[in-house]
Amino acid sequence: MAAVAENGNADPRKSALIFLGTGCSSAVPNALCLIQPSDPPCPVCSQSLILPPEKNPNYRCNTSLLIDYCASDGKHKYILIDVGKTFREQVLRWFPFHKIPQVDSIILTHEHADAVLGxxxxxxxxxxxxxxxxxxxxxxxxxxxxxSVAVKFPYLAQKKLKVGQEIRRVAQLDWKIIENDNTKPFVASGLRFVPLPVMHGEDYVCLGFFFGERYKVAYLSDISRFLPPTETFISKDGDQQLDLLILDTLYKNGSHNTHFCFPQTLDAVKRICPKRALLIGMTHEFDHHKDNEFLKDWSEREGIPVQLAQDGLRVPVDL
Incomplete structure (x- = not known):
């Protein structure tokens, strides 16, 4: 699947989801695979030395989604979910490619490094x-x-300069607090979002988000366990059937204390039963082409189309 596989000639009257990053916190390629190569070398990471990233779906930056929202008046707003360690690289690679002129609003799932350090x-x-x-x-x-962000970036969180403090050029941000509650939606750049609290390890609540009226999307980038109200809200047997579920999957096998891995992800897809699912957050264990072949067979058996997403993928939607 090429980065523009669902792009075609982009319709300026339509919204789109643009996957700026689909990788884990440490991103892919894994640095150790390059500086301490195994014998034989890691097949996924070694590709990064051969193929340019835009032709290599196994090159993955930190997980991040850009929503190109076309409102009823035809004007486009650009809503960014998460700003991780690789944000600058994602801007240079995909903003010109997809003709993204600005960011109109930002939403954060949580305050870990791969979501905020950009x-x-x-x-x-x-x-x-x-x-x-x-x-x-x-x-x-x-x-x-x-x-947490106020401690990491005090100069971005402060409201005004202290006496005698020099003006320095920094990002200008208008901080808006949202609730960990799917009964308390908010509106960003004209698009309504519903918070979807989930467990990201048993000591930590992370937010996913539901958005879209005509085309319903749930985005869950960091999850180890569903909270019952969230799963009910997005399940076919609950409040509604999703058109698209975007879901975390860290490792190919086994389990992890803070993330879904492939077995848990596929079990969750079957329970929630969206019309379609795209997977994100992968480590170098996933080979895009091989694992999408596996998922093609799985999708035919289960009746739910599921694929690994990739950096640069643009999915036209009617929100």
């Missing part, structure tokens, strides 16, 4: 002003994430 680079996609005289970008996050 926040400083948001200034690169904002209008230039050495005195920060620009409209700030709205950014939606939980109270816990806000407290």
């Amino acid at each position: 926040l400083d680079d948001i200034r690169a996609v904002q209008p230039f002003s050495p005195t920060n005289d620009i409209d700030p970008t709205p950014i939606y996050l939980s109270q816990h994430s806000m407290e």
